[in-house]
Amino acid sequence: MAQITLIEAVTQALAYEMKHDESVVVLGEDVGVNGGVFRATQGLQEKFGELRVLDTPLDETTIAGVTVGMAVQGMKPVAEAQFEGFIYPMMEQIACHAARMRNRTRGRLTVPAVWRAPWGGGIRAPEHHSEANEHLFTNIPGLRVVLPSSPARAYGLLLAAIRDPDPVIFLEPKRIYRQYKEEVPDDGEALPLDVCFVLRDGTDVTLVTWGAQVKECLEAADELARQGVSAEVIDVATLTPLDFDTIAESVQKTGRCVIVHEAPKTAGFGAEIAARVAEECLYELLAPVERVTGPDTHIPLFRLEMKYLPSVERIVEAAQRTLAAS
């Protein structure tokens, strides 16, 4: 079986679902002949035609709004925002219509659509091409916010996102689009959207993260293991609705919690997890909760961007602090 990258897994999932479900359509800027600027939709227009792989006019508001309209008519549109930094004009349609159509109409009209966007920093891109703004969506009721962190999870979670009867924001960590390959059978098997994934079992400290930082957390766990510390690593994957039970179970076991994300710290989604840990795990905590995040600044242009993103060293250090505390 072929080994594929995360971005190829995205393409594989789109192709699988388009082949098996006629109502699935892909739309966005440059998604057709060009196959998307990251090649996520490579080859799809040849297979499925110009109407089901639709190059839209260059207007994010249009893309988002026609996506809502098509979805209400029973199609399953998968819209692409070319970069997360250009998703802002889509937010009115997402927040005011996609997320609340079911509620507004007491279930009469629904929006089974997906918005995909390449997300996050670390690829030496120009301004506005490196944003991590998942927290802007996690506070909108009625949305699922999903971030895959491996080829297999990208495939399984994207299939689940397309099949889900409600709108899903699917943010793809572009830094790890081509970082490594793994075997991903093209079997149409979706992964659940209501669980966190425990990627490594541990007993001393819990590292909670999502997206590209999963890689740094796994490396930090390796380093901690060399120091005799057993770290559990959780990939949250679906931020909302949150499966906090998996996190709580882990933190109640380890007594220590380090939350890692690249978005700015204040009111980032890590704040929500820290608050829940305080609500539900306070008496099991052996040390204060630690957050390793981007600072409350704009992500710098690329000469400094790696100093902005959480590093393995910073994560290890934070874990060590929790161990030193007790």
Add this chain to the structure above:
Amino acid sequence: MSIAAKFEIEYLQYLDAEGKQVRDDLPEFAKDLGHMVELYKLMLSTRVFDAKSVALQRTGKLGTYASCLGHEAAHVGIGSAMKPEDVLAPSYREYGAQLYRGVQPREVYMYWGGDERGNDYQKEPARHDFAWSVPIATQCLHAAGSALAFKIRGEKRVAVCTIGDGGSSKGDFYGAINIAGAQNLPLVAVIVNNQWAISVPRKIQSGAPTLAQKGIAAGLHCIQVDGNDIIAVRKAMEDALERARNGQGGSVIEAVTYRLGDHTTADDARRYRGEQEVKDAWAKEPMKRLRAWLVAKGVWDDKKEEAWKAECDEWMDNEVNAYLETKTQPVTAMFDYTFAEVPADLAKQRDLVLSYENKGH
């Protein structure tokens, strides 16, 4: 000098303000006087309904309400031209079109009375129409997206959106007509130009002499009609719908009318517009001219008017009673439609709210 392209905007009117027929080539539907009486009756019931809504608001039985006074010809003209299988994406004032398509007055009262179930239209074809869209112009793209779905699936259906003069300034409107032109979508966008966007007059929205011409830039068919003349509105709609249905392109129709009432019941239009202007507008309102025309044709009279008004009153009283008797939804309803199924995490919050409820908090 060579000219790259040249355009003009036709203006369409059959009945002038006094109800005098200004052209002989009446469209087919208007030759059927029985049908014209039906249209008049629906315009009148829309007006009775509207007055009832405002009265409900004034007596504290309704929240803020957006009146449609003066828009009856435009709205009924739009709704009556559409086929059941078409889809309407309205803004928040097009009751005349919606009542025609099966929205019940009680549903309008429920929506403005703070109950989401008002959007759960029970009757077809309204049941597959969009609900009211408060964020200005956003509904235009839902119509464009619907039209795109119809095109992809090869369905002979048309998506219609309505939008205000103010709303036609917003990007969503341009985005919708733009993609409709680029993809040859079955979209009909009707600009209901009632001269005001709350307190902002038409001239502040755009330097273009007509709003219809905005569609030219998108490659659509464009026409301006007397929006107080239902024959003109209906005719322009029929032509546009037929073209769209046959793959001959989308349209922008500007229906020129006037908002005779306040923007909503929360507004006081005396703050920003003069009495004379409103008086002049009343002289051109849509009911009077159609009534005069029907009376002259011998198919309508005062007795019929009184009888139909009485019937409408009774209908609305029934609807009001049904609305007032509606029990408030259980508190858990706010959770039940957030997702197809209530996620476990949200279920915990629902249980908490339910426990407050049980304690009377």
